[in-house]
Amino acid sequence: MAAVPQRLHLKLTVNGEEAPVSFAPYKSLLEVLREDLGLTGTKHGCELGECGACTVLLDGEPVLSCLVLALECEGRRIETIEGLARGAGLHPLQAAFADLGGSQCGYCTPGVIMTAKALLDKNPDATKEEIRRATAGNLCRCTGYLQITEAIARAAGELREEAK
Amino acid sequence: MSAAPVKRRLEVVGKARRRVDGRAKVTGQLRFADDLALPRMLHCKLLRSPHPHALVESIDVEGARRHPGVHLVLTKQDFPVPFGIMPVSIDEFPLTDHARHVGDPVAAVIAVDEQTANDALGLIQVRFSPLKTISDPEDALRNPEPRIHDYGDQGNIHRNQSYEFGDVDEALARSDHVFEDVFFYQGNTHLPMEEQATLATVEGDGKLLVTSSTQNPHYLHRQLARVLQMPGSKIRVVATPNGGGFGGKCDPANHEMVVAKAALALGRPVKICLTREEVFYQHRGRHPVLMKLRTGVTKDGRLTGMHLQTLLDGGGYGSHGPASTFYTGVLTPVTYELPRFKFEACRTFTNKPACGPKRGHGTPQPRFGQEVQLDKIAERLNMDPAELRLGIVTKPDSLTANWLRIGTTGLAECIREVVARSEWKKRFRKLGQGKGVGLACSTYMCGAGLPIYWNKLPHSGVQLLLDRSGQVTVYCGATEIGQGSDDVLATIVAEVLGIDTGEVRCVTGDTGMTPVDLGSYSSRVTIMMGNAAMQAAERVKAQLAEAAAEQLEVLPAGLVFSNGKVFDPASSRSMAFLEAIQYAEAKFGTLGAVGSYTPPRPPGRYKGSGVGPSPAYSFSACVIEAEVDANTGWIHVPKIWIAHDIGRTLNPVLARGQVIGGVYMGLGETLMEEQAFRRLPEKLSQALVHRMPSMLEYKSLTALDMPEVDVALIEDPDPNCPFGAKEVGQGPLLPVMPALANAVYDAVGVRIDEIPVTPDKVLRALELKNSGKNPRIGPERFPSVPYPEPVFVVTPQEGGDGKETKREERKRAAAAVV
Numbered sequence: 001m002a003a004v005p006q007r008l009h010l011k012l013t014v015n016g017e018e019a020p021v022s023f024a025p026y027k028s029l030l031e032v033l034r035e036d037l038g039l040t041g042t043k044h045g046c047e048l049g050e051c052g053a054c055t056v057l058l059d060g061e062p063v064l065s066c067l068v069l070a071l072e073c074e075g076r077r078i079e080t081i082e083g084l085a086r087g088a089g090l091h092p093l094q095a096a097f098a099d100l101g102g103s104q105c106g107y108c109t110p111g112v113i114m115t116a117k118a119l120l121d122k123n124p125d126a127t128k129e130e131i132r133r134a135t136a137g138n139l140c141r142c143t144g145y146l147q148i149t150e151a152i153a154r155a156a157g158e159l160r161e162e163a164k
Numbered sequence: 165m166s167a168a169p170v171k172r173r174l175e176v177v178g179k180a181r182r183r184v185d186g187r188a189k190v191t192g193q194l195r196f197a198d199d200l201a202l203p204r205m206l207h208c209k210l211l212r213s214p215h216p217h218a219l220v221e222s223i224d225v226e227g228a229r230r231h232p233g234v235h236l237v238l239t240k241q242d243f244p245v246p247f248g249i250m251p252v253s254i255d256e257f258p259l260t261d262h263a264r265h266v267g268d269p270v271a272a273v274i275a276v277d278e279q280t281a282n283d284a285l286g287l288i289q290v291r292f293s294p295l296k297t298i299s300d301p302e303d304a305l306r307n308p309e310p311r312i313h314d315y316g317d318q319g320n321i322h323r324n325q326s327y328e329f330g331d332v333d334e335a336l337a338r339s340d341h342v343f344e345d346v347f348f349y350q351g352n353t354h355l356p357m358e359e360q361a362t363l364a365t366v367e368g369d370g371k372l373l374v375t376s377s378t379q380n381p382h383y384l385h386r387q388l389a390r391v392l393q394m395p396g397s398k399i400r401v402v403a404t405p406n407g408g409g410f411g412g413k414c415d416p417a418n419h420e421m422v423v424a425k426a427a428l429a430l431g432r433p434v435k436i437c438l439t440r441e442e443v444f445y446q447h448r449g450r451h452p453v454l455m456k457l458r459t460g461v462t463k464d465g466r467l468t469g470m471h472l473q474t475l476l477d478g479g480g481y482g483s484h485g486p487a488s489t490f491y492t493g494v495l496t497p498v499t500y501e502l503p504r505f506k507f508e509a510c511r512t513f514t515n516k517p518a519c520g521p522k523r524g525h526g527t528p529q530p531r532f533g534q535e536v537q538l539d540k541i542a543e544r545l546n547m548d549p550a551e552l553r554l555g556i557v558t559k560p561d562s563l564t565a566n567w568l569r570i571g572t573t574g575l576a577e578c579i580r581e582v583v584a585r586s587e588w589k590k591r592f593r594k595l596g597q598g599k600g601v602g603l604a605c606s607t608y609m610c611g612a613g614l615p616i617y618w619n620k621l622p623h624s625g626v627q628l629l630l631d632r633s634g635q636v637t638v639y640c641g642a643t644e645i646g647q648g649s650d651d652v653l654a655t656i657v658a659e660v661l662g663i664d665t666g667e668v669r670c671v672t673g674d675t676g677m678t679p680v681d682l683g684s685y686s687s688r689v690t691i692m693m694g695n696a697a698m699q700a701a702e703r704v705k706a707q708l709a710e711a712a713a714e715q716l717e718v719l720p721a722g723l724v725f726s727n728g729k730v731f732d733p734a735s736s737r738s739m740a741f742l743e744a745i746q747y748a749e750a751k752f753g754t755l756g757a758v759g760s761y762t763p764p765r766p767p768g769r770y771k772g773s774g775v776g777p778s779p780a781y782s783f784s785a786c787v788i789e790a791e792v793d794a795n796t797g798w799i800h801v802p803k804i805w806i807a808h809d810i811g812r813t814l815n816p817v818l819a820r821g822q823v824i825g826g827v828y829m830g831l832g833e834t835l836m837e838e839q840a841f842r843r844l845p846e847k848l849s850q851a852l853v854h855r856m857p858s859m860l861e862y863k864s865l866t867a868l869d870m871p872e873v874d875v876a877l878i879e880d881p882d883p884n885c886p887f888g889a890k891e892v893g894q895g896p897l898l899p900v901m902p903a904l905a906n907a908v909y910d911a912v913g914v915r916i917d918e919i920p921v922t923p924d925k926v927l928r929a930l931e932l933k934n935s936g937k938n939p940r941i942g943p944e945r946f947p948s949v950p951y952p953e954p955v956f957v958v959t960p961q962e963g964g965d966g967k968e969t970k971r972e973e974r975k976r977a978a979a980a981v982v
Contacts, residue, residue, distance in 0.1 A: 026279075040199035041192020043407070045357045046440040050859040053357055081192035090190065098186030101821035105646025106189030107196065107357040107407030132867040139859065141357055141408045142646050144828025145867040147821055 010074045014039070015083025025071055029063075030054045032070035033080060041081040041110050045139065052138035055111035056080050062118040081110035084117065092158040093117060093151070102151030104142030112138040116152045124160050128153055172724050176659040177887050180816045183651040184665050185405070185644060197377040197404040198361035202433035205363070206235055208423050209281035209436070211271040211288050212445065213263030216299075216515035216852040217312070218292040220261040220270055227287035228273055233280035236426055237288070238272040243425070247387040249380075249415045249520075251617050253322075253482025255313055258391060258421035263292070264312055264480030265517050266853050267445025272422045274434055297515045297852050299841070301454065301475045302947050304512035312480060312513035318950075322478050323489045323511040326954035327772065329497075329565040330504035330962055335469030339460030341544065345537045346456045348918040348943045349529040349901075351477065352837040353449035354522055355864060358407020360446060361437035362420045364427035367400070373676075374424050375402040378416075379409040379645050380683030383616060385675045387416035388424055399424075400676030406684075409645035410829070411521035414685050415448050415483055444857035448520030449839055451488055451511070452477040453529035456946035457537050465545050465552045469504035472496060472530060475949055476511040481518035485511050487616075487775055488519065491526025494776035496534060497564040498607040499575070499783070500556040503961060505565045508951040515852055516841055521685060523829060523894050527608065528901060532919055535604035535902030539909065548592065549603050549906070550583045553785075557605075563960040567768030571780050574809030574878040575605060578785035581807040581876045586787040593910060598792045600910025605785045606898030610882075610891040611688025613763045613777030622760035624692040625679030628657065628700040630708075630755040634742040636661065636668050638700075641681035642693045643673040647893045648818040649689050655814050656694050656886050660701035661708075662725030663741055679758065687891030690814070691779055692761045694886030699759030707755060711748035712739055764884070769966035770957045779884040782891050783809040786827075786899035790907035794930055797923030799835060799908060804900070807876035811890035816877070822892040823875045828865060830900030834921055836863040917942025 009022045014037065023036045030047070033039045033056070045051035047066045054065040057079035084091045093113050096102060103109040112135055119126055119134040126134070131152045132145070140148060188194040225237040240261040248254040259269055271288050275281035295310045298320055308319025317324040336342050362376040372394070378384045381403040389396040406413055419436045426434040438446060454475045460468035474492040478485045493507035524531075542549040557575045564570065582603070583589065591601045615623060627639040638657050644650045654668040671678060681693055705725060713720035716739065718732040731738030739747075749755050766777030785807050791800040804827055813819045839862075840855045856862050881888020901919050909915055914929035917940060925941040933939030956974060958964030969977075 024279075034199075035201070038201075039192075040195065043196070043358070044198075045359065046859050048440065048858060048860070050440075051357065081190075085191055090187070094187075094190035097190045098182045099817070101817045103186060103189045104648070104818075104821055104825065105357070105406060105408045106185070106194050107646075109189050110192045113190065132870075136866040136868045139357065139864060139866065141355055141410070141829070141864070142825050143821055144824040144826075144873065145865075145870045146824050146873060147817075149867060 008071055010071065012073055012078060013076065014078045015080060023070060027070050028066050029056065029068040029070045029073055030065035033065060039080050039082050043107050043110060052115065053108050053111045055114045055138065057114055057118055060118060060121060062115045079114065081113060084113065092155040096151035096155040100151040100154060101147035102143065108138055108140040112140065112148060120156050120159055124156060124163065126156055172726055174659060174887070175662065175726060176655050176665060177812065177814055178816065181665060183648055183815065183818060184654045184670060185650050194405055196358055196407050197363060197375060198437040200363050200375060202363065202365055205433040205435055206274050206276060206430065207278045207281050208272055208274045208426060208434050209278060209285055210269040210419060210422065211285045213266060213268045213270055214851065215263055215292050215294050215849065216266050216297045217295040218263045219295065221291040221293045223271060224289040225271060228284040231284040231287055233276040234273055234284045235430055236274040238422060238425065239270065243391065243421065245391050245393060247391050247416055247421065248482055249383055249484055249616060250482060250486055252486050255315065255482045256418065258418045265515050266851060267442065267517060268480065269418050274426045274430065298513065299852050300514055301477050301512040304514055305947065305949065312515065316513065320513045321510060322482060322513050323486050324952055325489065325772065326508040326951045327566065328506040328954035328956045330959045332469045332471050332504045332506040335504040336458060336460040336471070339468045340463040341461050342458060343461065343537055343541055344458045345533065345917065346943045346946045347533040347536065349453045349532055350919055351450050351452040351519060351839040352833050353444060353447055353839045354410035354412030355859065355862060356406070356408030356410060356412055359438045359440055359443050360413060360417060360419065361435065362423050363433060363435040364423040365433035366427055366431055372399045372424060372428060373402065374399065374420060375404055376420050377406050377413055378403045379406060379413040379643055379685060381643060381673050381675050382641055382680050382682055384416045384420060388421065391421045392424060392428065403643040403673035406643065406645035409684060410523045411525060411685065412448055414521050414683065417446055440859060441857040444854055445517050447479065447517035447839065448483050450522040451519040451526065453492055454943055454946060455530055455533050457533050459537060461541055463545065465547050465555055467500060467502050467556055470496065470502055471506040473946060473949065474509045474530065475947070476509070477514050477519065478511045479514055479516040479518040483518045483520035488521065488526040490772065490775035492530050494566060495527050495607055495609070496530050497566055498558060498568055498570060498781055499605055500553070501558055502565055504959065506954065510949045510951060523826065524608070524897050525686070528898050531606050531898050532901045535899065536905050536917060539906040550579055550588055553605055554579055563767060565959040566776065567773055567957070567960060567966050568776050569767055571884055572811065572880050572882040573781065573783055574880045575783035575785065577878050578783055578807035578809055579605060581878060582785045582787045582805045585874055585876065586805040588787055598794055598911050600907045601787055601789050602903045602906025602910055603787050604899040604902035604906060605783065606895060608687060608782050608891060608895035608898060609778035610691040610780040610782060610885060611763065611778055612686040613766045613779070614774040615682055622762045623688065624681040624696040625758060625760045626693065626696040626700045627679050627758045628704050628756055630704060630745050632746050632749050634745060636663065637671060638668055638697065639671045639678040640693055640697065641673060641675065641678045642689050643684040645684045647684065647822065648815065649684060651818060652690050652694055652814055653697055656697040657701045659887065660698060660705055661741070663728050687894045690889050690891055691885050694889065695761040696759040698886045700757045703757035703759065704755060707752050708744045708748045711751045712744040715739065715747050767966055770955055770968040772955065780811065780882045780890050782895040784895045784899050786903045788900070788903040788907045790904060790911050792908055792911040792926060794912060797926035797930070799921065799923065799926065801831065801871040801904070803872045803874065805874045806896055807878055808892060808896050809878045809880065809890065810892050811882040811885050812879050812888035813877050814887070814889050819877055819892050820875050823896040824873050826894065826896035827873050827900055828870060830897040831904070832865045834901045834904045834919060836920055836922065838920060913939060915940040915942065
């Protein structure tokens with residue numbers, strides 16, 4: 001039986017930049033992002049795929065990074081909350097969450113914002129019902145969700161304006 | 165010379181703004197406890213008891229100690245000193261040799277990484293000697309032995325108490341009706357999104373630094389000093405912003421003590437982050453409460469007296485239990501006029517994770533009971549439930565039968581508001597076809613009038629520093645748990661100084677840098693921290709005004725601080741706020757001030773009168789519409805109307821968020837959330853285990869389940885509160901549970917007298933209804949509880965002095981009247 005390597009060395013592409021990293025092969029994408037790349041913006045609430053807090057985008061699709069092995073991510077496009085802002089300015093989703101109360105304790109916020117980004121990238125005209133459906137896997141204990149939905153709807157409007 | 169008394173319109177207070185910590189939260193820059201890492205950091209894992217009740221006969225840690233990568237193994241013998249949040253319930257050891265629930269930690273491993281620590285846990289050999297499991301309060305009453313703790317009122321009763329304010333039997337005897345109901349409220353848990361985490365290290369100065377997801381760094385600081393037997397001055401506690409608290413991070417916790425001890429022993433940073441399953445074992449959530457209400461009413465719907473009995477399932481430790489026990493009764497007379505009140509409460513120890521404070525702390529349970537009972541009373545008296553309530557709301561500036569001082573109240577206005585907005589009169593008893601509306605009200609405190617440990621010190625302290633750069637930095641021990649604590653602090657300072665909240669830097673929750681604030685609990689932060697901040701800001705403002713007036717050659721009393729300027733309306737002379745700072749720094753030296761706040765002394769003088777008093781009370785009223793499917797029992801909630809008496813809104817975005825968040829949590833408790841337990845089969849251990857320690861199985865509402873919520877903030881500024889602002893974090897949760905139960909009754913005519921109100925209960929009740937039986941699901945009886953002889957206190961209305969009247973004195977007084 002071939003020995004399992006202690007650490008893997010590979011190159012991930014995170015937020016548009018190449019990130020060489022070495023980690024134990026059993027590690028999840030969540031763990032590698034947080035522990036080996038220092039990107040602690042992505043949170044964890046269960047590490048069992050139940051809460052949505054660790055959502056990041058993999059090739060544009062929202063995934064639960066606690067359920068993805070990092071070694072499967074080589075050559076794929078990883079997007080996290082750290083890469084969302086536009087330089088010094090906030091992305092419309094970020095601004096709307098901050099302005100409209102979409103974020104209270106802020107712990108579920110990165111996961112739900114990334115989920116919303118994936119939705120709006122695909123469906124810029126998402127209705128409130130579609131927003132609720134897309135974010136139903138992101139648990140939040142503070143807001144009661146309404147201000148999250150409102151924030152995503154406002155950001156969607158702004159993004160549509162920008163696209164015009 | 166005093167500060168300017170000139171009134172101007174509020175510029176910051178009441179305006180919708182981005183919260184001061186908003187940007188950090190949406191960029192992922194905010195550091196929660198588990199986001200922190202230090203060089204040479206080690207990781208800790210705890211070995212938890214698989215038995216609900218057992219003694220550790222022996223524990224062999226040699227295998228774990230020798231395991232590669234393990235640096236330290238700790239057990240009970242490393243922790244001779246116990247801790248506990250309340251001085252009367254110091255009953256927990258960081259690691260125990262007497263497991264009181266499944267999940268109680270008995271050993272800890274500190275290793276290079278979590279994986280290694282976990283592996284080493286499996287090498288620890290523990291021989292447990294199981295004890296009889298006490299599974300619920302009646303079990304605890306039946307079985308005084310084996311005792312879960314060797315302290316408490318008797319056997320497995322932790323707290324047992326009885327109070328009588330005026331002669332309740334006499335009041336009930338002369339009532340037109342006496343209503344007797346038994347209710348049950350199941351326990352549930354906070355389920356914060358952030359799992360608790362703590363990082364301990366020894367700083368360069370040789371002192372211990374404990375950085376933790378705690379709501380109460382001050383109390384943790386005190387308990388660390390106790391457990392580690394170190395002076396508090398050698399320990400610094402930093403509360404990281406909490407990823408949700410809701411009361412679950414109020415208690416000092418085992419894991420915090422363990423990593424602190426390990427970091428001291430090893431001289432290296434040690435971190436722990438609980439798994440989600442462990443968060444369920446840490447718990448400290450809502451107590452399951454069985455309660456009985458006997459309430460006298462007149463035929464025109466006025467209450468004459470109430471005899472309230474509660475029985476609490478406390479779980480394995482004291483936690484905040486002594487306070488929780490009081491809170492299952494003491495606020496009951498604050499909502500509606502209740503001339504006489506008898507309140508008996510008993511908290512039992514059981515072999516489950518300890519219950520403690522969850523949003524509303526002890527009060528949602530009796531509130532549910534009273535509001536459902538009022539619905540029944542209104543129906544019997546043929547009165548509209550809203551009208552009945554409007555006739556009995558408590559008056560402003562009054563004293564309750566149990567000697568609580570009510571200041572302002574907007575309850576009547578809250579009721580009128582939700583009645584109008586929901587078109588209650590068009591809907592109640594009129595919707596038909598499985599649709600209904602229900603109404604309920606509530607009250608909450610704006611901070612506990614007394615601290616958790618007895619002292620005469622301020623409850624909150626604030627320090628303010630200004631310098632020639634224009635920087636305004638405010639320091640306070642208060643803790644940001646998502647509720648907006650930092651934003652409240654910045655708002656109050658900014659409003660007083662006439663600047664923007666963006667100009668204020670908040671440094672909070674750090675016992676090494678910030679003045680003491682007791683913590684984020686009991687809805688105390690806005691009022692207590694706010695008043696302290698206001699005092700500090702007014703003091704600095706007086707200095708600024710004096711220096712600016714001298715330069716402008718005007719009188720300081722006429723100066724107005726507004727929009728980043730200091731100006732004199734009479735002469736139209738002005739200067740920038742920054743200039744005023746520089747002149748003041750030149751005139752007085754380094755600029756700064758402190759402020760502090762201590763609540764007013766409560767009027768009650770009897771033993772136990774310290775729980776319940778508050779500088780102010782908030783009030784809420786709620787209407788819920790429900791649609792009940794008679795085939796499935798499924799309850800759909802399309803809309804909720806809620807009005808909250810907030811005194812004054814500091815930031816409407818945050819206030820609305822707190823109200824909706826409270827409604828959400830209340831609705832989850834009502835419909836699905838349960839911290840429930842089951843017995844393993846006999847062939848296994850028959851252990852009492854958590855039924856569902858995961859987020860998938862512990863159901864909570866999602867974005868799809870959340871109804872529309874119409875929020876009305878009722879503003880009637882309270883003179884005891886900063887700019888009149890009352891609490892909003894806890895109150896709005898409280899009326900939701902009974903409003904929903906009352907709506908279900910309006911919809912399909914069945915009473916679910918217990919929480920949660922689940923489809924299976926609705927279906928069973930409908931079956932009872934269809935077979936002509938009493939269509940009610942709920943507890944059938946209240947057990948015999950050996951409550952003590954009541955402490956008797958004459959009410960304020962009957963000429964009492966706030967002190968206990970002994971039985972002999974009552975007899976003598978009665979004889980004298982005859």
